[in-house]
Structure formats: structure tokens, C-alpha cells
Amino acid sequence: MTLEEFRRLAETWGADIGRWPPESRASARRLASTPAAAPVLAEAARLDALMAARPAVSRERAERAALAVALRLASDGERGEAGHWRRVPSSWFVPAASIVCSGLIGISLAMSLPSVDDGQIVLGMIFDSGSMAAGWALQ
């Protein structure tokens, strides 16, 4: 590798030889330690240092932008996985929920009913009180 090739590579890829094209690295490293090549790398390193700083983007700014995307998707009717209901397959969810609800209602009724031993009250809840008054009641 000539010094001119070395300079051209430094002016393109910067001072870090590890970021140069792989096929040129070995010969560049050999040349880098020579007095003629060292100033070339130093000059490239100055420009590299100037460019190395990334714009500071605060976490809050990034989060605001992410929230704006989420809101846009929501307003576009894109619910994705965020909507928990969407994750439940509707084909079996509705019948299963009906069975569970029926069971809960049954348990609730059973607990609110009086003891089975109290037969008169139970019959009174089933038959109207007029029938009971006409002699249908248990004696």
C-alpha cells in the first residue's frame, strides 16, 4: 500500500483502521506506524472526534414520539395485541362465558334460597300464596 492509498482510505473511512475495508487493513496497519502515515491518521482522527457526537435525544422526547405512534395506530383502528379482547378467540369465548355466567347465577341463587328443610317457605316461593291459603299448604 502506498502512502497515497493510505491517505485516501483515511479520508474516506476515518482514523480507525478496524473500520476500513477488510482487505486493506493488514497493510494499512503496517504502514500506520511509519512517521509519514501517523500525521494522516491524526488528522483523520480530529474530524472523527468532531463527528462522533450524536445529537442528544432525551428519553422523554423518544417516549413522546412513541406515544404519538401508538395514538396514531389506535385512531386508525389498529388495536393489535394491545386490545386484550382481540387476543381471545371469539368462536369459543362467547359460549364459554355464557356457561360460566349461568353457573355463577345458579350458585348465587342456591346460596340465597333458604334451607331445604323449611318446606313451606320453599313451596310458598314456587306456588302462589292464594293456592296455599285454599288448603294446599302442608300441614
Add this chain to the structure above:
Amino acid sequence: MALVAARNQRALRVLMDRHMGRAIGLAIRVAGNAEADDIAQEAFLRVWSRAGSFNPETGRFTTWLYRIVVNLAIDARRRPRHGPVDEALEVPSGDPGPAEELIAAEQHRSLTRAMAALPERQRAAIALFHMEGLSGREAAKAMGMSEKAFESLLTRARSALKAQVEKTNVTNGRCR
């Protein structure tokens, strides 16, 4: 990305947590501070809508995302602007500190002005390779060009940036 392609919005949020800051940073470098947030948001909306077209075998997600951001930023820069370019590219600096920080801030402003004077593709090349740390191959892919073409673009970009920085420093020196 497979989850995003399957319309999993939670997976998109994870991606945004990881990469939104960098997407905004890249957009700032190419299109300016004022439009950066809109560009980054639009980029993730495209990630969402085009997730099915991403092929992990052909490259990393970041390279794909950067390509989207760069294209949007270049388009944004080509639209008519309302303010001066260097003002648009100016990034708010942090709290004032010791002398070294003031010097660094001045160097940063000098770089910002120099970057503003470059064509957008040259700015994108510098942002991807030198600021985001992508390899030459990845940066070329992110810009949708061959490695050789990217090398040529980067050479011109660095040379132009160096000339602009020197010009800015000379101008500032004369003013003082």
C-alpha cells in the same frame, strides 16, 4: 419483528423503546431538529405497516429502519422549508458547563453548520457511518446503494465536511 408482522402492537412498542431515540437522532442529522420527530414517527408507522416485507436474512432491523428514516428525511429536506437550514439542524445544547464543554458546544455548532451545507445524501452517509457507527456495508445497504458507490459518497462527504468546518472556523476567527 415477526411479532410486529403478526400485528402485535406490544412488540412494536418494544422496538420503539429501543430505537426511537436513534431514529430521531438520525433524522436530526439529515433533516433537522424541527422535523425529526415527525420523521421518526412516520418511520415506525411504516415499520408497522410493512413489517411483513422485512427479511432478517438480508440484514439487521436497524439497517432497515435507518433506510426508512434516511429516505423520509431526504424527502422532507426536499420539501420547501420555513426557516434557515442551519437553524433547522441546530440541536438544543445541554446545560452550560466548564470551559471544555463550551469548547465542545462550539465545535458542535461548527459541525452543525458544516453539515447543513452538505447535500442530504452526503449528510446521511456521514450520519450512518460516523455517527451511528454502521459498517460500510450496512450503511450502503441503508442507503440502498452499492458499497463502492457508498465509499465514493462518503469520500466526497468527508472532504466537503472538512472544507466546511475549516471555512466556518476561518469565518469565526475573522469575526472575533
